[in-house]
Amino acid sequence: MSGLAQASVAPAAAEVTAGGDDQRPTRRSWTAYLLLLPGALWLGVFFVLPLVQLATVSLQSRFPGFPGYYYRDVNFQNYVSALTDYGPHFLRSFVYAGLATFLAFVVAYPLAYAMAFKAGKWRNLMMICVVAPFFTSFILRTFAWSQILADEGWVAGILNFLHLLPSGHIINTPLAVVAGLTYNFLPFMVLPIYASLERADPRVIEAGGDLYADGFTTFRTVTLPMSMPGVLAGTLLTFIPAAGDFVNMELLGPQRGKMVGNVINDQFLAIPGGYPVAAALSFTLMAAILVMVFLYVRRFGTEELV
Amino acid sequence: MTTTTAPASAPYRPSAAKRAQLWLANHFAMLSAILVLLYLFLPVAYTFAFSFNDHGKTNIVWQGFTWKHWQDPCRVAGACESLVTSLQVGAISTLVATVLGTLMALAMVRYRFRGKAASNVLIFVPMATPEIVMGAALLTIFVQGFSNIGISLGFGTIVFAHIMFCLSFVVVTVKARVQSLDPRIEEAAQDLYASPMQTFWKVTFPLILPGILGAAMLAFSLSFDDFIITNFVSGNESTFPKFVYVASRRGIPAEANVIGFSMFVLAVLLVIGAQVVGSWRANRVKG
Numbered sequence: 089m090s091g092l093a094q095a096s097v098a099p100a101a102a103e104v105t106a107g108g109d110d111q112r113p114t115r116r117s118w119t120a121y122l123l124l125l126p127g128a129l130w131l132g133v134f135f136v137l138p139l140v141q142l143a144t145v146s147l148q149s150r151f152p153g154f155p156g157y158y159y160r161d162v163n164f165q166n167y168v169s170a171l172t173d174y175g176p177h178f179l180r181s182f183v184y185a186g187l188a189t190f191l192a193f194v195v196a197y198p199l200a201y202a203m204a205f206k207a208g209k210w211r212n213l214m215m216i217c218v219v220a221p222f223f224t225s226f227i228l229r230t231f232a233w234s235q236i237l238a239d240e241g242w243v244a245g246i247l248n249f250l251h252l253l254p255s256g257h258i259i260n261t262p263l264a265v266v267a268g269l270t271y272n273f274l275p276f277m278v279l280p281i282y283a284s285l286e287r288a289d290p291r292v293i294e295a296g297g298d299l300y301a302d303g304f305t306t307f308r309t310v311t312l313p314m315s316m317p318g319v320l321a322g323t324l325l326t327f328i329p330a331a332g333d334f335v336n337m338e339l340l341g342p343q344r345g346k347m348v349g350n351v352i353n354d355q356f357l358a359i360p361g362g363y364p365v366a367a368a369l370s371f372t373l374m375a376a377i378l379v380m381v382f383l384y385v386r387r388f389g390t391e392e393l394v
Numbered sequence: 395m396t397t398t399t400a401p402a403s404a405p406y407r408p409s410a411a412k413r414a415q416l417w418l419a420n421h422f423a424m425l426s427a428i429l430v431l432l433y434l435f436l437p438v439a440y441t442f443a444f445s446f447n448d449h450g451k452t453n454i455v456w457q458g459f460t461w462k463h464w465q466d467p468c469r470v471a472g473a474c475e476s477l478v479t480s481l482q483v484g485a486i487s488t489l490v491a492t493v494l495g496t497l498m499a500l501a502m503v504r505y506r507f508r509g510k511a512a513s514n515v516l517i518f519v520p521m522a523t524p525e526i527v528m529g530a531a532l533l534t535i536f537v538q539g540f541s542n543i544g545i546s547l548g549f550g551t552i553v554f555a556h557i558m559f560c561l562s563f564v565v566v567t568v569k570a571r572v573q574s575l576d577p578r579i580e581e582a583a584q585d586l587y588a589s590p591m592q593t594f595w596k597v598t599f600p601l602i603l604p605g606i607l608g609a610a611m612l613a614f615s616l617s618f619d620d621f622i623i624t625n626f627v628s629g630n631e632s633t634f635p636k637f638v639y640v641a642s643r644r645g646i647p648a649e650a651n652v653i654g655f656s657m658f659v660l661a662v663l664l665v666i667g668a669q670v671v672g673s674w675r676a677n678r679v680k681g
Contacts, residue, residue, distance in 0.1 A: 117505060117506065117507035117508070119501075119505065120501040120504075120505030120506075120507040121501075121507065123497040123498065123500055123501035123505075124497070124498055124501040124502075124513060126494050126497065127494040127495060127497060127498040127561055127565070128498070128513065128516060130494060130557060130558060130561060131516050131517070131520065131558065131561060131562075132516075134532065134554055134555065134557070134558040135516075135519075135520050135523075135528070135531075135558055136516075137535060137539075138528070138531035138532045138534065138535040139527075139531045141531065141534045141535040141538065141539055142527075142530060142531040142534050142535075145534050145538070195430055195433070196430070198422075198423055198426035198427055198430065199426070199427045199430040199431070201423050201427075202423040202424045202426070202427035203427065205423070206423050206424045206427075207424075207427075212669055214427070214431070216662065216665050216666065216669070217431050217434070217435070218431070218434065219615075219665070220435075220438075220658065220661070220662050220665070221434045221435055221437070221438045221658075222615065222619065223615065223619075223657055223658045223660075223661035223662065224437075224438050224441055224654045224655060224657065224658040225619060225634060225635050225638055225654045225657075226619050226621065226635070227621055227635050227638045227639050227642065228437075228441050228638055228646070228650065228651065228654040229437040229438065229441065230437075231638070231642055231646055232436075232437035232438075232440035232441050232444075233437055234454075235440055235444065235454055236436065236437065236440060238454065238455075240455065271433075271434075271437070274434065297416075303415070324522065325521075328522055328523075328524055329524065329525065331524060332524025332525055332526040332527065332622075333526075333622075334526065334622070335621065335622070335639070339642060349524075349526050352526050352527075352530060353526065353625075356530055356533060356626065357625070357626070363534065366530060367530065367534065370526065370527045370530045370531070371527075373524060373526075373527060374523055374524065374527045377522065377523075377524060378519075378522065381522055
C-alpha cells in the first residue's frame with residue numbers, strides 16, 4: 089500500500105527537485121550503480137545465467153538410437169511429455185502445498201497474534217522460541233516426525249483408538265507429507281504475520297469491540313485486513329518451498345504417488361540422460377508458481393511483499 | 395437511545411458476561427500460542443531424546459539409555475567432517491552475502507536511478523523460485539558451462555550457490571532497517587560538515603548495524619540448513635544436512651542427533667546472548 093504510494097510520488101518529487109539541483113542526481117545515481125554492481129553481477133552469473141542454460145537444456149532433442157544422448161535444438165516435446173507424463177505429480181505438489189499453507193496459516197495466526205498483542209515482556213522470548221527449532225537440521229526434524237507419526241507412536245495410537253484413521257497408518261501416507269510440510273515452513277508464516285500485526289495499533293482493534301462488534305466480526309473486518317500484507321507474504325513464503333519440496337515426501341510419504349520435486353531430483357541425480365525432461369519440469373514448475381504468485385498478488389496485493 | 399438515563403458519572407463497565415468473554419478471548423490467544431510453541435519443539439525434543447538411544451542398526455524405536463553417543467560424536471565416519479564443511483560454507487557465504495546485500499540495500503533505498511524496478515525484480519525472483527529449480531539450473535551450468543573454465547562440483551560451487559540464495563534475503567532484511575531510518579539524522583550530520591564517508595561510518599552504519607547483524611544471522615541459518623540446492627551442486631563434498639539425508643536411507647546414527655541438538659543449544663545461547671547485550675547497550679545509552 090505505502091509502497092505503491094511512494095512509487096507514484098517519487099517521480100513527481102524527482103521532477104520538482106531536479107530543477108534546483110542539477111548536479112546531485114547524476115553523482116548519486118553513479119554511486120547507486122557502484123553499490124549495486126557486485127550483488128547484481130553475482131545474481132546475474134549464479135541465478136540468471138543458470139536459468140538460461142536450464143532453458144536451453146529443456147529444449148534439447150533426443151539422439152535417435154542413443155538413449156541418454158541429446159543435441160541442441162528448439163524442441164518443445166520435452167514440455168509435452170513433462171505435462172502428460174507428470175501431470176498428476178504437479179497436481180499433488182500444488183494440492184499438498186496448498187493444504188499445508190492453509191494449515192500453517194491456521195496454526196500460525198494465533199501465535200503471531202499473541203506475540204504482537206498479548207505477550208508483553210515475553211515477546212522476545214517467544215520470538216526466539218519460534219526461530220530456535222530451526223537451528224536443528226530440518227532433515228533431523230523431519231526424521232523425528234517419522235518417529236512421532238510411526239505406527240507404534242502415540243499419535244497413530246490415539247487416532248486409531250478414536251477410529252479416525254481409515255487406513256490405520258499416518259506414516260507413508262499423503263497425510264504425513266502434508267503434516268511435515270506444514271511443520272517445516274511454519275516460521276515463514278508466523279514471522280511476516282507477526283511483523284504486520286506488530287505495526288498495527290491495538291487501539292483500532294479495541295475500537296471494534298467498543299463499537300459492539302463481536303470477536304469474530306472484529307477479527308474479520310479489522311484485525312485480518314490490517315495483517316493482510318503479512319498473510320500474503322507468509323502464504324507465498326510457505327507455498328513456494330512446499331510446492332518444490334521432495335524431502336518430506338521422501339522421508340514421510342508413500343512409495344508411490346510422489347510430488348514433482350521428487351521427479352526432478354531423481355531425473356537429475358539418479359537417471360542418466362534425464363536432464364532435458366527434468367529441465368522442462370523445472371521450468372514448468374517455476375512458471376506455474378510465478379503465474380500463481382502474480383495472480384495472487386494482483387488479487388490481494390500490496391507492493392511491499394516482504 | 396436518547397431515553398436511556400444512565401448516571402453520567404458512573405464509569406463504563408462491561409457486563410460480567412462480556413468480561414468473561416474478553417478474559418477468555420485474551421487467554422485463548424496466549425493458550426493456543428503456547429500449544430503451537432510446544433508443537434514447534436516436539437521434533438527437537440525427539441531429536442534430543444533419541445540422542446541417548448542405545449540403538450542397533452536403525453535409530454527409530456527406543457531401546458535403552460546410553461551416554462556413548464555424547465562421549466564421542468565424531469566416532470561415526472563423516473559426521474564431524476561434514477559439520478566442519480557446513481560451518482566453513484556458512485561463514486564464507488554469510489560474510490560475502492551480507493556485504494554485497496547491504497550495499498544493494500543502501501542503493502535501493504537511498505538512491506533514484508534508472509533500472510531500479512528491474513533491480514527489484516532481480517532481487518525478488520530468487521526468493522520466489524523453488525530451491526529445486528535453482529539447484530537444477532546451477533547443476534546444468536556447473537556441469538555443462540563452467541566446467542570448461544576449470545570449475546568442478548565441490549566446496550567452491552556450494553559457496554557460490556549459497557551466497558546467491560542468501561543475497562536476496564539479506565537485501566530485504568537490511569532494506570527494512572534502512573527504510574525505518576530518519577533521513578534527517580544523516581542530513582544533520584552533513585549540515586555539521588561531516589563528509590559522506592564520515593556520515594556513513596559514524597551515523598548510518600551504527601544505526602543500521604542491528605539490521606545487518608539480523609541479516610547475517612538469517613543468512614547463516616539459511617546456508618547451514620540448506621539441503622536441496624547443496625545436494626545438486628556439492629559433487630562428492632558433504633555438508634551436515636547432506637550427511638544426515640544420506641544416512642537416513644540406512645538409519646540416522648544417534649551421533650547426528652547429538653550434533654544437531656548441540657548446534658540448536660549453541661544457536662539459542664548465541665541469540666539470547668545477543669539480546670542481553672543489545673538491551674544492556676540500549677540501557678547504557680539511555681542512562
